[in-house]
Amino acid sequence: MVVTTSRQATPEQERLARELAARLGLEFRQRRGAWRQLGASAALVVTRERLVIQSPAGEIFFHPGMARPRIRQLERGKPDVMVEAMDLGPKDSVLDCTLGLGADAIVASYVVGEAGRVVGLETVPVLAELVRRGFREHDPGHAGTRAAMRRIEVVTADFRDYLAQLPAGSFDVVYFDPMFRDPVMESASMRPWRELACHRPLSPEDIALARRVARRRVVVKERACSPVFEELGLSTVTGGRRSRVAYGAVPGLGTVSACRAGSEAGRASEHGAPGSREGARS
Numbered sequence: 001m002v003v004t005t006s007r008q009a010t011p012e013q014e015r016l017a018r019e020l021a022a023r024l025g026l027e028f029r030q031r032r033g034a035w036r037q038l039g040a041s042a043a044l045v046v047t048r049e050r051l052v053i054q055s056p057a058g059e060i061f062f063h064p065g066m067a068r069p070r071i072r073q074l075e076r077g078k079p080d081v082m083v084e085a086m087d088l089g090p091k092d093s094v095l096d097c098t099l100g101l102g103a104d105a106i107v108a109s110y111v112v113g114e115a116g117r118v119v120g121l122e123t124v125p126v127l128a129e130l131v132r133r134g135f136r137e138h139d140p141g142h143a144g145t146r147a148a149m150r151r152i153e154v155v156t157a158d159f160r161d162y163l164a165q166l167p168a169g170s171f172d173v174v175y176f177d178p179m180f181r182d183p184v185m186e187s188a189s190m191r192p193w194r195e196l197a198c199h200r201p202l203s204p205e206d207i208a209l210a211r212r213v214a215r216r217r218v219v220v221k222e223r224a225c226s227p228v229f230e231e232l233g234l235s236t237v238t239g240g241r242r243s244r245v246a247y248g249a250v251p252g253l254g255t256v257s258a259c260r261a262g263s264e265a266g267r268a269s270e271h272g273a274p275g276s277r278e279g280a281r282s
């Protein structure tokens with residue numbers, strides 16, 4: 001992959017393209033003609049409006065995807081299956097280990113609000129950069145969604161390395177949405193992403209790493225009825241009745257600090273959940 005600009009670029013576009021190339025350890029190539037004439041397998045293109053990855057499979061640019069309609073549903077008081085699987089509420093902290101295009105992280109950030117925290121990890125540097133910039137600059141035309149996007153912290157990292165160096169109990173929820181073994185549907189728009197993304201499957205060791213870091217629970221999204229839930233020891237599986245995806249959860253093992261425990265108990269009673277919130281679900 002190389003970094004370039006769109007045709008007839010401004011000096012500012014070229015400056016940004018050179019800066020990104022240096023940061024990502026990629027070569028900058030001056031744009032002349034179509035991107036395919038650059039002689040590279042793919043190109044990160046700085047256009048006037050946004051970053052675009054061009055590849056033979058198609059193009060990728062940041063967009064909030066399903067986050068906007070999901071947030072609209074939440075505003076109407078309708079449930080969101082992921083939010084329910086996480087038992088998420090205001091002030092919570094979420095570590096999204098597989099950020100992707102970030103739709104799930106945006107919904108989580110909207111729910112946890114200003115007093116909460118969402119950190120998103122993406123192991124493919126060019127994808128992380130695309131989404132980091134999208135969160136910062138894209139205008140979704142909705143104040144709550146915009147604020148939710150701006151608050152997310154994007155980290156370029158493999159979740160295994162990142163989880164291993166975190167203190168126990170660092171986040172309320174640790175979340176995984178890995179690339180499915182069998183994609184639900186091979187939409188043309190997702191094909192370029194699938195080609196660049198990391199496909200390594202989750203292992204029981206990954207879940208153990210995540211449980212140490214999670215105070216409340218670890219949540220994994222997978223195809224509905226996937227054997228992965230059982231293989232990873234995720235007992236509590238939730239999903240819409242007609243949904244093609246489901247969420248498996250397992251309690252976190254991280255300890256809740258005294259101060260945090262107070263606010264957790266307060267929130268649990270706000271939700272009307274009796275006793276242990278984990279127990280109430282499983």
Ligand SMILES: C[S@@+](CC[C@H](N)C(=O)[O-])C[C@H]1O[C@@H](n2cnc3c(N)ncnc32)[C@H](O)[C@@H]1O
Binds near residue numbers: 100122127196
């Ligand atoms: C299915 S996508 C996530 C989609 C995301 N939940 C959303 O709402 O857009 C999975 C993403 O996780 C990334 N990924 C896979 N393994 C990873 C790892 N070990 N560490 C960090 N990111 C990883 C992939 O590169 C891919 O971009």
